[in-house]
Amino acid sequence: MRFAPSPTGGLHLGGVRTALYNYLFAKKHKGDFVLRIEDTDQARYVEGAEQYIIDSLTWCGILPDEGPHKEGDYKPYRQSERKFFYKEYAEELVQMGHAYYAFDTPEEIEALREKLKAQGKSNLQYGHQIRLEMKNSLSLSKEETQTLINSGLPFVIRIKINRDEFVSFNDMIRGDIQMDTNGVDDKVLLKADGMPTYHLAVVVDDYLMKITHAFRGEEWLASAPVHILLWKYLGWERQMPKWAHFPLILKPDGNGKLSKRDGERLGFPVFAVGWTDPVSKDLMKGFKELGFLPEAFINMLAMLGWNAGTEQELFSIEELVENFSIERIHSSGAKFDFEKAKWFNHEWIKKFDDNRLIPEIKKIFTENKIVIDDENRFKKIIALVKDRCTLLTDFWDQCYFFFVAPEKIDTVSILPKWNDSKNLFFIELINACKLSNAWTGTELEHTFKEIASMHRIKPGELLLPFRIMLVGAKYGPGVFDIASLLGKQETLKRIQHTLSLLSVAKSQG
């Protein structure tokens, strides 16, 4: 079994999911997963896109067995490098009478379209209705056609679709589908520049690469009849792959399929890894940069349109492979929910083994120019905050203060209830700590409470100021745990620092 999704350009959510489902199905059935690159459309294909696709899939952990970066038995895998094949087959179709040369320029067709529109007629379809009124090898004589070709006039090759024909096929997700050919026009197969359109390219590639399953997004469903007719006309019907059209991933706020712009508009990533828009040059962050674990990303993506039919929601890639079945893919689109995506990541962080997690977190600290010298201490800190981190980047916010003193101390939250006796309490706490040799959380807590009761202050009233002294704000794990990992010297230093801050604030009224 061979599977080949054909992603293009900036691979976003939908594209990654198509690749993922292909991968899961391929691996489940011990088949090959092939990566093909669509670079047929020079206008939209951008420099670096191929590497980007490979990088995205690599991060996701769904590496192809064959493809442009690895090669294999059916190379080349770039459509631009397979130009020769397509032309050959297109010509063959013309010889057999299933396709024809068309000399109409895009401008002429556009003009006709405008004209019809002005008359209030529906959209122009270059098909059986009008093909004989156009300039092509069907309306022209053989000699005229040959003369035009010889003159070097650009032409395209279009498929000749008969009217009143029914095309039926089986979709592994949707079941039997039947469409008549009246709605489909004579699609261009080979463009004037000699490059194939997707319609010709997939069919030829799937045939030549012996692809057994053609799985793609639902946006292709409407043109499936063209592809099926092509398989038939080329005489390859017996080798035609099985079809499946995946549901679309929709915008969270309704109307339409998720697009690259939606991420920016609604504040979530639509790419697996960061993507630089070729036109605007804007760097759009991906799930990776936002602090997602690839495992969580894949898990989330897989569940958007498929489920195992059990209550299990957390799946490793191996479990996905094991449980995957095409029949359980839904036939209707799903709206993307970023909150749920974050939930998946949170679950994966909790689930993740420290040996895998720590290096990822370290990267973030390195980016923030923090050197981790005490491995053991780092581990303890991570264990302490792990539960409260949804994204990898949260680890920075949750524990940077263990490494650098907070710049801003939220004295505003302390001040209203601050008084001399509390001030005295902290001074005595400092002294008591200085005298003691040991430094553990429990011991500190004991001393803390003892001094508090001596001063007849409820510990609760002192805990918040203490936290703010150490952390700078009202968050973080247990204060005594923080203090113990901070070390005696640093803890006392921070108390002292805030104390002086408070006295200044107090004297200024």
Place this chain on the structure above:
RNA sequence: GCCGCGUUGGUCAAGGGGUUAAGACGCCUCCCUUUCACGGAGGAAUCACGGGUUCGAAUCCCGUACGUGGUACCA
């Protein structure tokens, strides 16, 4: 317009003739925690509408509405 595909809480969804119509995210309440989270216990909220078929319909059929895709020398 035409042609496909679809429609179970706000979202992801299970269920495919008889169910008190699962579960998850989010939201709300309470408990735990002398912060914030985590965790725990609860709660509100759903079968698009109208006709059939049937003893019985979320489930099957037909309409309607709505959504969505396609209708390019884009993929």
